[in-house]
Amino acid sequence: MFLKVGKHYKCEICGKILTNCKLSLHKWTHTGEKEFKCEICGKDFSAKAYLIVHERSHTGEKPYHCEICGKTFSAKAYLPLHKRTHTGEKPYHCEICGKPFSAKSGLMAHKRTHTGEKPHHCEICGKTFSRIGNLTRHKHTHTGEKPYKCDDCGKAFSYQSDLRYHEGVHSKPYDCEICGKSYAVKSSLTVHKRTHTGEKPYHCEVCGKKCPSSGSLLRHKRVHTGEKRHRCEICGKAFPEKYILTIHKRIHTGETPFHCEVCGKEFSDKGSLRVHKRIHTGEKPHCCEICGQTFSQNGPLTRHKRTHTGEKPYTCEICGKEFSHKNTLREHTRIHFGEKQYSCDICGKSFVCRGYLSKHKRKIHDGEKT
Numbered sequence: 001m002f003l004k005v006g007k008h009y010k011c012e013i014c015g016k017i018l019t020n021c022k023l024s025l026h027k028w029t030h031t032g033e034k035e036f037k038c039e040i041c042g043k044d045f046s047a048k049a050y051l052i053v054h055e056r057s058h059t060g061e062k063p064y065h066c067e068i069c070g071k072t073f074s075a076k077a078y079l080p081l082h083k084r085t086h087t088g089e090k091p092y093h094c095e096i097c098g099k100p101f102s103a104k105s106g107l108m109a110h111k112r113t114h115t116g117e118k119p120h121h122c123e124i125c126g127k128t129f130s131r132i133g134n135l136t137r138h139k140h141t142h143t144g145e146k147p148y149k150c151d152d153c154g155k156a157f158s159y160q161s162d163l164r165y166h167e168g169v170h171s172k173p174y175d176c177e178i179c180g181k182s183y184a185v186k187s188s189l190t191v192h193k194r195t196h197t198g199e200k201p202y203h204c205e206v207c208g209k210k211c212p213s214s215g216s217l218l219r220h221k222r223v224h225t226g227e228k229r230h231r232c233e234i235c236g237k238a239f240p241e242k243y244i245l246t247i248h249k250r251i252h253t254g255e256t257p258f259h260c261e262v263c264g265k266e267f268s269d270k271g272s273l274r275v276h277k278r279i280h281t282g283e284k285p286h287c288c289e290i291c292g293q294t295f296s297q298n299g300p301l302t303r304h305k306r307t308h309t310g311e312k313p314y315t316c317e318i319c320g321k322e323f324s325h326k327n328t329l330r331e332h333t334r335i336h337f338g339e340k341q342y343s344c345d346i347c348g349k350s351f352v353c354r355g356y357l358s359k360h361k362r363k364i365h366d367g368e369k370t
Contacts, residue, residue, distance in 0.1 A: 057147070085186065179285070195285055195298075331355075 003010045008017050034044035036051040040058045045051040053075040056062065062072035064079045068086050073079050081103050084090065090100035092107040096114050101107040109131045112118065118128035120135040124142045129135040137159050140146070146156035148163040152170045157163040164185045172182035174189040178196045183189040191213045194200065200210035202217040206224045211217040219241060222228070228238035230245040234252045239245045247269045250256065256266035258273040262280045267273040275297055278284065284294035286301040290308045295301040303325055306312070312322035314329040318336045323329040331353035334340070340350035342357040346365050351357040 198287075198289060 003012060005017065008019060010017055034046045036045040036048050037043070038045070038051060038054055038058075040055070043054065045054060056074040062074050064074075064076050065072040066079060066082055066086075068083070071082060073082065084102040090102045092101040092104050093099070094101075094107060094110055094114075096111070099110060101110060112130040118130045120130070120132045121128045122135060122138055122142075124139070127138065129138065140158035144158075146158050148157045148160050149155070150157075150163060150166055150170075152167070155166060157166065165188075167184050169184075172184050174183045174186050175181070176183075176189060176192055176196075178193070181192060183192060194212040200212050202211045202214055203209065204211070204217060204220055204224075206221070209220060211220055222240040228240050230240070230242050231238045232245060232248055232252075234249070237248065239248060250268040256268050258267040258270050259265070260267075260273060260276055260280075262277070265276060267276065278296040284296045286295045286298050287293070288295075288301060288304055288308075290305070293304060295304065306324040310324075312324045314323045314326050315321070316323070316329060316332055316336075318333070321332065323332065334352040338352075340352050342351045342354050343349070344351075344357060344360060344365075346361070349360065351360060
């Protein structure tokens with residue numbers, strides 16, 4: 001398959017010139033053959049170097065360490081990439097949008113967001129991916145494999161990212177210098193800081209919406225695609241994210257695992273507890289950059305901004321009237337259908353919206369005129 005040309009070798013199939021150490025890896029690109037097998041788990045590899053690195057996942061050996069922070073790695077190639085987290089160096093740039101990357105592989109994967117290319121496909125379900133790492137992680141959903149284990153408590157995970165987040169239970173070394181909140185991984189701290197700065201570097205090419213992280217952009221895009229992969233086996237309702245399904249299931253089970261240590265109130269999800277705590281602390285981390293008014297949640301801030309911009313994104317499909325708030329549109333729609341779900345507890349009279357009921361009580365029962 002290879003012809004010796006001086007100190008190098010020429011591939012007879014594609015003509016590429018290679019060094020001796022890269023022959024096995026290149027051969028795999030044509031044949032798909034993986035001749036190096038792990039004796040512990042049976043996993044196959046196209047090159048001996050990959051097998052050696054893989055074997056360290058069983059032995060725990062990490063011979064390469066960063067002299068700045070002491071973090072250790074199983075492969076030498078990971079070390080220079082890691083060092084760029086200290087130096088901030090990002091030598092690879094996308095020629096389409098200009099976004100910089102610390103690794104060439106990150107740039108190559110990013111380019112596929114422009115081209116839409118997804119060359120890696122799952123042979124079990126046919127789903128395609130832009131990165132081979134995403135495909136590998138996806139396969140764990142079929143096999144149930146959990147190769148990532150916590151050194152502190154032994155809990156196993158299908159995804160390395162899940163393990164990193166879990167490790168934060170034991171240690172959160174990254175602190176926000178603005179509010180003091182701590183995180184297990186540096187990337188989470190970076191995304192968190194954007195709640196203070198208002199930075200939203202990721203934007204949707206369909207509607208232009210800006211998002212603070214690539215993950216939130218990915219979740220937002222499902223609004224356009226209508227993709228809902230996670231279905232509740234109790235009621236059949238489908239959701240775009242697994243964690244939303246997990247929270248939804250607590251409606252059926254009544255489970256409220258999150259408790260406020262101040263007042264004892266219980267919640268079905270961690271996010272609701274976090275927002276609730278601001279009632280006690282008075283914290284309002286979301287600030288309007290136009291007038292300076294602060295809010296405890298991002299949603300009210302978004303709605304408030306419309307008082308400045310005049311934006312009315314919600315339109316009545318029956319009469320075309322526009323509204324700045326979704327709830328106002330919902331109440332308006334009841335006028336067309338004659339639906340009156342708000343009843344006066346004094347006289348029993350019904351109204352289409354809560355505002356009309358409040359007005360009725362003031363005028364009729366309290367004797368106040370509006």
